[in-house]
Amino acid sequence: MAVGVEKKLELLPVKGFRLGIASAGIKKPGRRDVVVMEVPVDATLAAVFTRNQFCAAPVVLAKKHLASGALPRYLLVNTGNANAGTGAAGLTAAADCCAALAEKTRVDTESVLPFSTGVIGEPLPVAKIVAALDAALDNLDENHWLEAAHGIMTTDTRPKGHSVVIEHQGKQITLTGISKGSGMIMPNMATMLGYVATDAVVDANLLQRLLSQVNEQSFNRITVDGDTSTNDACLLVATGQSGVEVSDLEPALMDKFVAGLREVMLELAQAIVKDGEGATKFVEVRVERAANVDEALKVAYTIAHSPLVKTALFASDPNWGRILACVGRAGVQDLDVDEVNIWLDDVAIVRNGGRAESYTEAQGQAVMNQENILIRVSLNRGQVQESIWTTDLSHDYVKINAEYRS
Amino acid sequence: MAVGVEKKLELLPVKGFRLGIASAGIKKPGRRDVVVMEVPVDATLAAVFTRNQFCAAPVVLAKKHLASGALPRYLLVNTGNANAGTGAAGLTAAADCCAALAEKTRVDTESVLPFSTGVIGEPLPVAKIVAALDAALDNLDENHWLEAAHGIMTTDTRPKGHSVVIEHQGKQITLTGISKGSGMIMPNMATMLGYVATDAVVDANLLQRLLSQVNEQSFNRITVDGDTSTNDACLLVATGQSGVEVSDLEPALMDKFVAGLREVMLELAQAIVKDGEGATKFVEVRVERAANVDEALKVAYTIAHSPLVKTALFASDPNWGRILACVGRAGVQDLDVDEVNIWLDDVAIVRNGGRAESYTEAQGQAVMNQENILIRVSLNRGQVQESIWTTDLSHDYVKINAEYRS
Numbered sequence: 046m047a048v049g050v051e052k053k054l055e056l057l058p059v060k061g062f063r064l065g066i067a068s069a070g071i072k073k074p075g076r077r078d079v080v081v082m083e084v085p086v087d088a089t090l091a092a093v094f095t096r097n098q099f100c101a102a103p104v105v106l107a108k109k110h111l112a113s114g115a116l117p118r119y120l121l122v123n124t125g126n127a128n129a130g131t132g133a134a135g136l137t138a139a140a141d142c143c144a145a146l147a148e149k150t151r152v153d154t155e156s157v158l159p160f161s162t163g164v165i166g167e168p169l170p171v172a173k174i175v176a177a178l179d180a181a182l183d184n185l186d187e188n189h190w191l192e193a194a195h196g197i198m199t200t201d202t203r204p205k206g207h208s209v210v211i212e213h214q215g216k217q218i219t220l221t222g223i224s225k226g227s228g229m230i231m232p233n234m235a236t237m238l239g240y241v242a243t244d245a246v247v248d249a250n251l252l253q254r255l256l257s258q259v260n261e262q263s264f265n266r267i268t269v270d271g272d273t274s275t276n277d278a279c280l281l282v283a284t285g286q287s288g289v290e291v292s293d294l295e296p297a298l299m300d301k302f303v304a305g306l307r308e309v310m311l312e313l314a315q316a317i318v319k320d321g322e323g324a325t326k327f328v329e330v331r332v333e334r335a336a337n338v339d340e341a342l343k344v345a346y347t348i349a350h351s352p353l354v355k356t357a358l359f360a361s362d363p364n365w366g367r368i369l370a371c372v373g374r375a376g377v378q379d380l381d382v383d384e385v386n387i388w389l390d391d392v393a394i395v396r397n398g399g400r401a402e403s404y405t406e407a408q409g410q411a412v413m414n415q416e417n418i419l420i421r422v423s424l425n426r427g428q429v430q431e432s433i434w435t436t437d438l439s440h441d442y443v444k445i446n447a448e449y450r451s
Numbered sequence: 452m453a454v455g456v457e458k459k460l461e462l463l464p465v466k467g468f469r470l471g472i473a474s475a476g477i478k479k480p481g482r483r484d485v486v487v488m489e490v491p492v493d494a495t496l497a498a499v500f501t502r503n504q505f506c507a508a509p510v511v512l513a514k515k516h517l518a519s520g521a522l523p524r525y526l527l528v529n530t531g532n533a534n535a536g537t538g539a540a541g542l543t544a545a546a547d548c549c550a551a552l553a554e555k556t557r558v559d560t561e562s563v564l565p566f567s568t569g570v571i572g573e574p575l576p577v578a579k580i581v582a583a584l585d586a587a588l589d590n591l592d593e594n595h596w597l598e599a600a601h602g603i604m605t606t607d608t609r610p611k612g613h614s615v616v617i618e619h620q621g622k623q624i625t626l627t628g629i630s631k632g633s634g635m636i637m638p639n640m641a642t643m644l645g646y647v648a649t650d651a652v653v654d655a656n657l658l659q660r661l662l663s664q665v666n667e668q669s670f671n672r673i674t675v676d677g678d679t680s681t682n683d684a685c686l687l688v689a690t691g692q693s694g695v696e697v698s699d700l701e702p703a704l705m706d707k708f709v710a711g712l713r714e715v716m717l718e719l720a721q722a723i724v725k726d727g728e729g730a731t732k733f734v735e736v737r738v739e740r741a742a743n744v745d746e747a748l749k750v751a752y753t754i755a756h757s758p759l760v761k762t763a764l765f766a767s768d769p770n771w772g773r774i775l776a777c778v779g780r781a782g783v784q785d786l787d788v789d790e791v792n793i794w795l796d797d798v799a800i801v802r803n804g805g806r807a808e809s810y811t812e813a814q815g816q817a818v819m820n821q822e823n824i825l826i827r828v829s830l831n832r833g834q835v836q837e838s839i840w841t842t843d844l845s846h847d848y849v850k851i852n853a854e855y856r857s
Contacts, residue, residue, distance in 0.1 A: 096780065097776060097779040097780045098778075098779040098780070098783070098786050098788050099775055099776060099778065099779030099788050099804065100779075129772065130771075130772050130775060130801075130805055130806055131805065131806075132804075132805035132806075165772035165776075166771070166772050166806050274776065275775075275776055275779065350756075352758070352844070352848070356848075356849050356853040357853070359849065359853050360853035362853070365536075365572070366535065366536050366571030366572050366681075369505055369536060369681075370503060370505060370571075370680065370681055372504075372505065373503040373504040373505030373506075373681065374502065374503045374504070377504070380504050382504050382505050395536075397538075398505065398538075399536055399537065399538035400536055400537075400538075400572050438758070438849060439849065439853075440846060440849050440850070440853075442758070442762075442849070443762050443765065443844060443845065443846050443848070443849055444846070447762045447763070447765050447766035447768070447845075447846075
């Protein structure tokens, strides 16, 4: 199950960035499970990785290759096997895959960055992946974004992607991205991957700053069950082939670029939440008038992670007591509970820390019956506002996660 | 459903502490839903309350009455209505109940401490409760612990209680306690209540210190879904009527008393976890060789709250990758992941941060098939050990919590 209807993806090519897809038969024969992305020579690249201290082998190696100073030229993604919890053998396996692709493309091994997603704790089938590389390289094409979006899917039920075109003084910049991840973060497949490319010219340091900043407002603002994968990664490549430079010297263009990047990454992140197997609701939790970002997020995540709130959302039950109790236990220092107001969409459910006098169950029920729901909390103690996006906790979530390996 | 078979409770009277039960018809006619406990004049009393900043009206009032300096003489408990989220009217309602009981027993209103558990956000039916007080007072008896254990139940499927007798130099001290709470903390009934009495002589300040300390090791070490109720409370009364004094001057007796108190409170707390509707497993998460208590608990709670771990427990799936990922994202500073070992009972599943070489799925499966499971994590960076107790996440949890109000 997934929330909402599937949108037809129209993904625009990004000049200089080519994608090739192949079937290596890693988990299922015939499934597209290897994707190679080619980064042109003059491009810049930025990356963010999982904060889990147990990093999978490909994450460890990708970071090492980036730190080597070698020019990143190829991204090698496989599904069906996460190469995580695999120890020293896993590192060797990832390195072998990189070396094979490097040899075929005549670049340094350090110019290849590996990414894996799938089952944890099983040895990576290196030979199968290496055997599929020629097919993937033959398939490289600027127009293969949609195919690549399919190629990085695991338990996803839909491909995820988005494009934006920025117009500035008669010039154009294109931004296209794809992602994978199943809203309800899956058993041994708990990986979010995101790949975004643009034809803008962006200095490498600036690119990294923008990726980190926008990642914080997109992939780091979605949550399903609070679990963080060992394999998460998000890459941003600027090919420069539009010839349009984004820099601090041109703030108007910079603003447009950041807005466009945010649109792409937020769309990719929200698509992951909506595609949760078991997800029946898409929920924004917005905390307003907080004293600072930290307390706004504390309250938002306490609500979004509460099994009691999540099961009430699944049941379309406007159970305001559960939301109120989350605000009270979120750990906000010196919270004046009599100042707290809560709305479901525009329906006031809690006013000054108690049930709103105007509130009727029928009003709350009408909002909860929707597929898209906004839970809005005002702490009335500052000017900060933050949103995160989440989903409900359904029978299917338990079913999927309990029965995954059987 | 609940874990394990129901034990027959043998609850010993505590001299001077009487309990009376009545049916007020608060939610269902004929159900025992009002309990009065009488504290003798020379007793001392200690209390701990919920840390949720939204305290229900009875919690606010009980704290106020304790702070007034009045001698606590009666505890008045009702089920079927939590008197939470009820604003100023709720405070008045709670005060009216206390005043009625105070008048009947000729004590100050501040000598009555109110406790409520049940549905949030509905007005407390004061008249019904007041009408039941005479019956409860007529029923007061030192031998009514088991009846009171039934009288404080809401969605609990079993009464919960435990007694311990301490022998010291030919003298005896009795400790008896009862508790309520449904392991899977329930929708609008998310209350844990605990009442423990002893006939020891214990100075009030010492009693509070001991309760706080032992509460930390018992009620504050259980977790089901991470939600904290607005109504939680635990009381400890020392009637003094054994004539045996517990004090810092006699360390050997003090040690026995603390051990006895810990046995009673841990039994009461663990009974709450085992009685989860939807609970099929009783799980200890033990973190060993941590550098400090804080990081040990961080790791333990991250595992215990992970929906992925909890659904794997429900499925009896020895999914070590999920446990490992929790250790990695628990936020332990400078964790050396290569030092982490994990066992299921005595079966090594992770050694030096990777799958243990000796491990077979059959071994893990054998442990996971049990009803009682120990997840043991060694961080190998210190000498601190902490345990918490939790349960699994089952289909029934979602069913119960999604359908509670329908």
